[in-house]
Structure formats: structure tokens, C-alpha cells
Amino acid sequence: MKKQILCAAIVAAIAVGCSSSKEGMGGSKEKGQYSKGGAASTEQAAVLNNGPTTGVKIADLPQPVKDTLSQQVPSAQISSIDKEDMNGKTVYSFTFTDSNKFPTMRIADDGTQVQGSSK
DSSP states (O other): OHHHHHHHHHHHHHHHHHHHHHHHTTOOSSTTOOSSTTOSOHHHHHHHHSOOSSSSOGGGSOHHHHHHHHHHOTTOOEEEEEEEEETTEEEEEEEESOTTTSOOEEEETTSOEEOSOOO
16 A cells, blocks of 8 residues: 555656656747747747857847848757858858758848858
């Protein structure tokens, strides 16, 4: 009988811990809202909140670059951001976790998309 009570208590504790871990990881119980950043749109939240953890960060980007990302690839998850120099112009190169759906994108610091490579 004591084992059954102990097992029931452990199962209940695990269930409570699992249900609250989603909020602690930046998620929310309500669909379409993120606790991180307070963005109302899940698409904007995806591209602007799920940036890389090393190198150039989303917060370091000029606002026109962020605006272009939100407009062009709102649901993409960024894998890496590289800052490059192309003909004297600062260009940010973005790779995405789903490279088949979202190929590498280059955006100048004024928000315009750039074709080609700096190499």
C-alpha cells in the first residue's frame, strides 16, 4: 500500500513538472503568443526570437534588416548570421535550420536583399 501511494505521488510530481516546463522554456499555453519578446504574431516571433546563440545576434542587427527578415521569411528559424563586407557595404548572411525551404539569404544593412557572395 505504501508503494502504491509513493508511486502515485511520484507520477503526480512528474506530471506537474512536465506541464510547467513549457512556460519556462519560452513557450506559452495560449496558441499564438510567446512569453519571450511579447510578440503577438507567431511568425514574427519565430524569425526574430530564435536566432543563433553565438556570433552576430538578432539584437545586433539594424532595424531595416530585422524588418526584411520579418517580411521575407517570417516563420524561418535562423541557424547562423555572418557579417560580411561586399564592395564596401555591410551585408548580413543568414542560414536557416531548414535550408531546403529557406535558402541562404543576404541582406544589406539598409534592408535590401543582396545576391551573390563576398567570396
